[in-house]
Amino acid sequence: KKYYIIDLERSNDVTITVPLYSKENQTYKFYIPEEHSQLILSLKNVKFCETCTNLTGQFIDNSGNTENFATIIVHQSAYNNDTIYYRAYVQPATWYFMQFYFGATNISIDDYGHLTFDIKTFTAVPHNVIADVYESINTQNNSNMSNLYQSAAFRSLRNEHLISYVPYKEYNLVRAGKTDSFHFNFDLHPNSDGTVPLSINLTSTDFTSLKFFLNEAIDIGGALEYIVGFAPRITRKDGVIKRENEPENHIVIVCIRNMVMEIPTWPNNCVHNNISNTAPMILNKTLTNSTATLPYPDSGWWFITLKLYCGECIPCNCSDTCVEAYDKCIEDCEITCDQDDCRNCTSTCEKEIMDKDGCGSNCDCDGPCQRSNVTCNSSVLFDVSSFPCFGGGCGKNGRCVFVISQGILYSTCLCANNYQGLDCSDDTHATSRAMLVLELCLLVISNLIFVPATYFAFKRKYYVEMIVYASAFLSSSFYHMCDAGENVISVCVVRLEVLQFSDFFSGLLAIWVTLIAMAYIPYPWSSISHISGSLILAFGTTLAKQSLWVFILPVVAGIVIIAARWIYLYKKTGRCFPNKTYLKIYLPIALVISAAGLLMYALFQTRSNYKYLHSLWHISMGLGIIIILPNMKIFLPKEDVRANGGLLQPAVDNTPPV
Numbered sequence: 001k002k003y004y005i006i007d008l009e010r011s012n013d014v015t016i017t018v019p020l021y022s023k024e025n026q027t028y029k030f031y032i033p034e035e036h037s038q039l040i041l042s043l044k045n046v047k048f049c050e051t052c053t054n055l056t057g058q059f060i061d062n063s064g065n066t067e068n069f070a071t072i073i074v075h076q077s078a079y080n081n082d083t084i085y086y087r088a089y090v091q092p093a094t095w096y097f098m099q100f101y102f103g104a105t106n107i108s109i110d111d112y113g114h115l116t117f118d119i120k121t122f123t124a125v126p127h128n129v130i131a132d133v134y135e136s137i138n139t140q141n142n143s144n145m146s147n148l149y150q151s152a153a154f155r156s157l158r159n160e161h162l163i164s165y166v167p168y169k170e171y172n173l174v175r176a177g178k179t180d181s182f183h184f185n186f187d188l189h190p191n192s193d194g195t196v197p198l199s200i201n202l203t204s205t206d207f208t209s210l211k212f213f214l215n216e217a218i219d220i221g222g223a224l225e226y227i228v229g230f231a232p233r234i235t236r237k238d239g240v241i242k243r244e245n246e247p248e249n250h251i252v253i254v255c256i257r258n259m260v261m262e263i264p265t266w267p268n269n270c271v272h273n274n275i276s277n278t279a280p281m282i283l284n285k286t287l288t289n290s291t292a293t294l295p296y297p298d299s300g301w302w303f304i305t306l307k308l309y310c311g312e313c314i315p316c317n318c319s320d321t322c323v324e325a326y327d328k329c330i331e332d333c334e335i336t337c338d339q340d341d342c343r344n345c346t347s348t349c350e351k352e353i354m355d356k357d358g359c360g361s362n363c364d365c366d367g368p369c370q371r372s373n374v375t376c377n378s379s380v381l382f383d384v385s386s387f388p389c390f391g392g393g394c395g396k397n398g399r400c401v402f403v404i405s406q407g408i409l410y411s412t413c414l415c416a417n418n419y420q421g422l423d424c425s426d427d428t429h430a431t432s433r434a435m436l437v438l439e440l441c442l443l444v445i446s447n448l449i450f451v452p453a454t455y456f457a458f459k460r461k462y463y464v465e466m467i468v469y470a471s472a473f474l475s476s477s478f479y480h481m482c483d484a485g486e487n488v489i490s491v492c493v494v495r496l497e498v499l500q501f502s503d504f505f506s507g508l509l510a511i512w513v514t515l516i517a518m519a520y521i522p523y524p525w526s527s528i529s530h531i532s533g534s535l536i537l538a539f540g541t542t543l544a545k546q547s548l549w550v551f552i553l554p555v556v557a558g559i560v561i562i563a564a565r566w567i568y569l570y571k572k573t574g575r576c577f578p579n580k581t582y583l584k585i586y587l588p589i590a591l592v593i594s595a596a597g598l599l600m601y602a603l604f605q606t607r608s609n610y611k612y613l614h615s616l617w618h619i620s621m622g623l624g625i626i627i628i629l630p631n632m633k634i635f636l637p638k639e640d641v642r643a644n645g646g647l648l649q650p651a652v653d654n655t656p657p658v
Helices: 127-139 142-147 152-157 159-165 320-336 339-354 433-459 463-483 496-519 525-544 548-573 580-604 610-628
Strands: 004-006 013-021 025-031 038-047 052-061 069-075 084-089 095-104 112-122 169-172 174-177 184-187 199-203 207-214 223-230 233-237 240-244 251-258 263-265 269-272 275-278 281-283 289-295 300-309 377-387 398-405 408-415
Touching (some): 013 025, 038 320, 223 251, 263 300, 281 289, 525 548, 580 610
Antiparallel strands (some): 038 084, 052 069
């Protein structure tokens, strides 16, 4: 889409006038500079077109996540020329879009209006506080962190601004990767001697953020695994090394989110924009380490925030009056301040509100709890790693495979035996081993019905048919030996795709050559029918072997050929063809058995009853062939029709037995 780019890095306070026709979109793209976390958007001098009814502005980040956008609607009837302000917390070093649209009753190229908007970005943390943070991190001395929090009341009740106003320890993690797809991890920056720190220090007076970036397309096809645990407490006394337990009152709340830094709050919540979610990981006296796995993570910046709590939580009783006064003070200050002075709004308003009666001690809170004089510290180990599939594998019930969708590589588990889930651990629909053995035996043994079919074809001198029936027996048996065991007890002599084609093709060809034998076509037309039918069936099997029309086509074509041939012989000889015994007994029985098998296969076969109905399909086809394959002693009329002008020439031999 077309958009205009606003350069906020040269000037962080930009004013733009937008001419806008009715029902026309104007989109602006701008980049939030590093360390800037607050945005003020001002709309003013709005002139509506004659047919315009409202002005809509949409503010959205570059992630495209519909959760992270806001909509501003200004109705013409309610607009009184006052400046409209929109305040938002933004992610530093991130692209954002702003779109304007005039809604109108009709469209006119001469009907347009205009508006002016102003964008101001800044950081809300004072210079001295930032200096204290970096000094604290660089010297590993956390004594300065106790005075880094701003208003606790604001922090507990307006958490959407907590990130902007409250300093925190942030670690930009370094990516360490392997050559294999989706095998990489994130570590802390190495020390000067090249060693990589394994733990981070936490205190109850601050929270910590771990920040890392996932690339679009190339990093999102695997699974991210987060592991957090208390670091061992090792003490040395009189030359003796001793490991101590973590204090029982220590609780670490861990939040994880893409593009948004959530705030860990007591007792187990992660808060952003006044929306509270249950924390994915918590460490305490009974759970000293925790793991969370996220399949197919979104691209962009990810934030892991950790907060250490110790002692009991006494509920914070900051009044709504104090909170509203603080909010109003912050809003007025940020709207009217110069960009360089906006960072002082927090401390100015905090002092003003805390000096009010009833707001001081009652609003000195840490999240939903009153601030405690008891402080504590701890160290945690962490690991952020990416693996293909879920946890790097699919267990014993599946295998990890790679697929490409719309040019993006993904890893996924291919589960066996009806196991489900991201790691093939859900056995809700799995088949027991006994049922797998039963399925394999039924589907393979039921093919033995083609052995007598092959024998009778040989005895009746149908040698082409004999070879086809033997092929159907072997192909179906080997196919089901490979397919039926759900990759648990399967035996595959060649690839499954080859066996599947052979099974379907041999089965269809067996139906076709049987119908041609019933038609009693003389040579060379019988050979022509065999080879042409084989070619067509091979094409159909390759194209759509499991489609119903692939089975219906040879049956319908064969019935047409049989009917035409039998009517032709009847008219030429003047005698009923074939024999009435064959027509009244053998043919109906075979048709009923074969039709029942075909109906079971086409209409009633499901995944759950497959082993039973498909085995019956094998048996019905084999029995149908044995009964319906012409036996010349029963098939031909009792009187030797060769005397009638030699019209009935045998299909399988020049001198068929009568």
